[in-house]
Amino acid sequence: xxxxxxxxxxxxxxxxxxxxxxxxxxxxxxxxxxxxxxxxxxxxxxxxxxxxxxxxxxxxxxxxxxxxxxxxxxxxxxxxxxxxxxxxxxxxxxxxxxxxxxxxxxxxxxxxxxxxxxxxxxxxxxxxxxxxxxxxxxxxxxxxxxxxxxxxxxxxxxxxxxxxxxxxxxxxxxxxx
Numbered sequence: 001x002x003x004x005x006x007x008x009x010x011x012x013x014x015x016x017x018x019x020x021x022x023x024x025x026x027x028x029x030x031x032x033x034x035x036x037x038x039x040x041x042x043x044x045x046x047x048x049x050x051x052x053x054x055x056x057x058x059x060x061x062x063x064x065x066x067x068x069x070x071x072x073x074x075x076x077x078x079x080x081x082x083x084x085x086x087x088x089x090x091x092x093x094x095x096x097x098x099x100x101x102x103x104x105x106x107x108x109x110x111x112x113x114x115x116x117x118x119x120x121x122x123x124x125x126x127x128x129x130x131x132x133x134x135x136x137x138x139x140x141x142x143x144x145x146x147x148x149x150x151x152x153x154x155x156x157x158x159x160x161x162x163x164x165x166x167x168x169x170x171x172x173x174x175x176x177x
Contacts, residue, residue, distance in 0.1 A: 039162065053132045059102065062087070066095050067104055071126060075118040077110070086170050 047061075054064035062085075069084045070076060076084070082092040096119060099105045104125045110116035144152060 049136060053129065056132055057129060059104065060098070063095050063098050066092070067099055067121065067129075070105060070119050071121045075108070075120045077116060077118055078107075081119060086174060 050064055050068075051061055054061055057064070059067065066081060066085050066087070069081060073080070073084060078092050078096060079089065081096075082089050085092070085095075087095065096105065096107065100107060102125075103122060105119050105121055107117050107119055110118045147155070
């Protein structure tokens, strides 16, 4: 059986499992609860890892989160970063001051609007953090090697949707205050 046939067989089996779960609502509820618990466990464990790396780097947890957001979305304005982090602008000023003093970021004039400022991660310091993630990144690569591309796309799509749901829930809570 070739790889394409294996993938089709696996996807067909997945569809059958979804259909079977739909006919047993209790089983589906248990699976969803198991999945929610697993996501919570992942969040906690990654938080512990990030805390350890932040401590090794002498960066507060909230500062480390903002540094990661700049690394992912940067360069960004302080206002955009505040929105992404769910932090008030006054809090963001203190975070950026600490990150800049530590040599993690730089604030530069926006080339498209000289009145505005953008935040960029400094590559040398970023390399220090990436080095601290080597153990996790190696394990992640090992885990992913057990999955074919179709499964990885499915997982990535699921995680994207969960991230978006978290963002929307955060926005709703922020708007309610």
